[in-house]
Amino acid sequence: METTAEKLQRTPLYDLHVELGAKIVPFAGYEMPVQYPTGIIKEHLHTREKAGLFDVSHMGQAFLRGPDPARAMEKVCPSDFVGLKEGMQRYGLLLNDQGGVKDDFMLTKLADEADLYLVVNASMKESDFAYIAKKLDGELTLIPRPDRALLALQGPLAGKVLDKLSPGIDFLNFMRVTRATVAGVEAIVGRTGYTGEDGFEISVSAADAEKLARAILADPDVLPIGLGARDSLRLEAGLCLYGHDIDETTDPAEADLVWAIGKRRKTELGFPAAEKIMARVLNGTEKKRVGVRPDGRAPARDGTEIAAKDGRVIGKITSGGFGPSLNAPIAMGYVETPFAADGTEVDLLVRGKALPARIAPMPFVPHRYKRGAGK
Amino acid sequence: MTTYYTDQHEWIRVEGDEGTVGITGHATEQLGDVVFVETPSAGKVLKKGDEAAVVESVKAASEVYAPVGGTVTAANEDLSGDPAKVNAAPEGDGWFFKIKIADKAELSQLMTEDKYKEFVAGL
Helix, strand or coil, X not given: CCCCCCCCECCCCHHHHHHCCCEEEEXXXXXXXXXXXXXXXXXXXXXXXXXXXXXXXXXXXXXXXCCCHHHHHCCCCCCCCCCCCCCEEEEEEEECCCCCEEEEEEEEEXXXXXXXXXXXXXXXXXXXXXXXXHHCCCCCEEEECCCEEEEEEECCCHHHHHHHHCCCHHHCCCCEEEEEEECCEEEEEECCCCCCECEEEEEEEHHHXXXXXXXXXXXXXXXXXXXXXXXXXXXXXXXXXXCCCECCCCCCCCCCCHHHCCHHHHHHCCCCCHHHHHHHHHHCCCEEEEEEEECCCCCCCCCCEEECCCCCEEEEEEEEEEECCXXXXXXEEEEEHHHCCCCCEEEEEECCEEEEEEEECCCCCCCECCCCCCC | CEEEECCCCEEEEEECCEEEEEECHHHXXXXXXXXXXXXXXXXXXXXXXXXXEEEEECCCEEEEECCCCEEEEEECCHHHHCCCHHHHCCCCCCCCEXXXXXXXXXXXXXXXXHHHHHHHHCC
C-alpha cells in the first residue's frame, strides 16, 4: 500500500536545477523545475529557435527481457513491435482489458541487443511496470532502471550541439536510436522528443547525468528548459499528455491515435478489446479528440466545457493554455463527432461566459523532425 | 497618496476617494509570464473581496480580488494588447483598474507597505 504523504523524490539533476535558479514544483512524485529565471515564454521560444535541455529523469525506464519480448508486448498494445527494426523506436499505447489507454510510451529495439528498452510516463511508471509484469508473467521480465537518468535536447540546433559532444550523432534520423558516447559518457541516444522539434533523448547512468547536462549547457546555443515550456511546446505540437488528453476512459479510436495501431495488427488483432476498437475505427466514435483555437485572447484550461452555438454542451477541453510561438491561446479536447470538423464554430464556457472558438487542425505548429538520408 | 496591500497580493494606491488596483511584484514572480488579463467594466459595483479581475499566466488562471468595496471607474485597456506589462511594471503601467472607494474605513483592514514586506518575507 502506498501512503498518501509520500516523500517527493529528486532526479540526479536536482542540485543543478537549484543552482540554475529553477522554480521547483511537485510533479508526478518528484521535485521538478517548472521554469528557470528565463521564464516559460522565453524558454519555449528559445527551444523553437535554438536548443533547450530538459531533465526528464522522472520518467520510467526499464528493459524487457524474454525469448520474444516484442511479441509479448503486442498482447497489451496495438502497435507492431514484432516488425520494429533494429536501431528504431516506436510509440506505443498500453491498453487495459476494455481497450482504454493505460499509458503511452516509447519502445526501442537497440542493435544487436535482445532486451527491449522502454520509457513510460513518470506518473504511471509503478502502475505500468506492475501491469506489464503481471500481464506478461512467464513471457518476459521487466527490469526497472531507476539508476538511469534521461535528458532531452530539443530544437533546430540540437543536432549541431550534440554532434560536437558525440561526433557523427547528427547522422541519426528521426525515431532512430543508438548507443553512443556523449561528452565521454556512455549513453542511449534516440532522435525523438516531445516538442515537435528535431532533437534527442539521452539516457545515461544517474551518476553521469550532471556531467552530461553541464557539457550540453556549456554550449551557448542551449538553455535549460522547465516543465512549463515542455507543456506549452507539446501542446503546440498537438501531442497528448497522458492523464489529460488520454486515459483509461478513452480508446485509441476516439483519441485519434489510430496511427499507433500497427497495419498488421488491424487485421491480425490480438490486442486488448481489439474487435471493439477496430469496429470503432471503422464505424466511428461518439466523440473525437480535436484541436481548439479560441477566437479571443483568453486561454481555456483543462476541464472547460465546449458548447455548440445553440448552447448545448458537446465536449470538454483536456489541455489548454497559451502557445508562445503562436502568441495565442490553444487547446485540445473532445467533442461529439458531428462537431469535430476543422473550422466548426463552438463556444468555450470560461468563467460563465461563452467565448467563441473554432475546431482547428493539429499540430498547431508544424513538426520539424529530421527525416531523410543523414545530413 | 498611500498604497495599501492585501494578503492576496493586490495593492491599492489611494488618491482622495479613488484607488488604483493591481497585483504586487511578488504575485507576478509567482505567476510567471502573464498572457491574459480580464479587467472589470467601468460602473461595476464590487464589495471588498469580490472577484474583480482575472490574470492568466502560461500555466494557470488566478483571480484578483477587490481590496475594498466601491464602483469601478476605469480599467487598464492596454493590458488586453500587452499583458506582459503586468510582469514589466506590476505596480506601475501594469495596474488593473480604478475604483471609487465606497467606505475608506475598509482601508484600515489592509497592510501598509512595510507590513506587506514583512508578510511576504514570512511566506
